[in-house]
Amino acid sequence: MKKLILASGSPRRKQLLEQAQLEFSISTSSVDESFNQTETPDQVVEQLAKRKARDVFLRHEDCIIIGADTIVSINGEILGKPNNEEEAKEMLCLLSGKNHEVYTGVAIISDEKTVSFxxxxxxxxxxxxxSDIESYIGSGEPFDKAGSYGIQxxxxxFVNKIDGCYFNVVGLPLARTVRELKNFQHLIRHRE
Structure with missing residues (x-):
């Protein structure tokens, strides 16, 4: 049986995979997360997820690797993680009172196959x-999150409603990820 490795240091993704009762370890990726601004949000997250998973796979070719990336998009503009308080404030002002989209790309790689979605x-x-924005920025929560907020x-x-997978907004569409992992079922070690 092959080991499952999460190519992410995100405590939220770790918690979600633990919730699914999967046995896995963590090996973070160190790839450049820049992207081409002309690409669509779905293209960006899938490419970044693949890039992260491949980076870790090169160090663990006998394992199954899960890479993921999450971004926020509003009016065609892609929002990543803020670099400072000013960027966090700009993003939160932009999102205020409006709908936006959260995209998470996932790539699962083994020596037998690659699946991405x-x-x-x-x-x-x-x-x-x-005052809401200033207080939230003061909490420190926005700084490692796409779009400057964490729904969890x-x-x-700040959230009025969502349409779609809640866990996708947290950082990993859990049900879809586990369903895709079934394609690797014969390879994965599960908890006893």
Missing amino acids: HERTIVSFLPLEE GLGAL
Whole structure:
């Protein structure tokens, strides 16, 4: 049986795979996460997920690797993780009172095959007051999250509704990922 490796240091992705009761380890990728601004959000997340998974696969060719990447898109503009407070504030102001899309790309790689896909969830934000934004930025939560918010944390207070997979917004479309892993079923070691 092959080991399953998550090519991500995200505590949220780790928690989701644990929730699915999969036995896995973690090996983070160090790839450049820049992308071509002319590509569509679904293309960007799938390419970045593949890039991350391949990077880890080169170090663990006898394993099955899961790579993932999440971005937020509004009006065709792709929002990644903010670099500072000013960028976080700009992103949250942009999302305030509007719908946006969250895309997560997933790539599963073994020496036998590669599967990649993406999920899209529409998230509707309530109108945010400047004090809401300032307080949220002060919490430190926005800085390692696409679009400057985490739906599983204090960012949940900004969300009016979602259309699609909640776990996709957290960072890994869990049901779809586990279904795709069934294609590798004979290779994966499960918890006893």
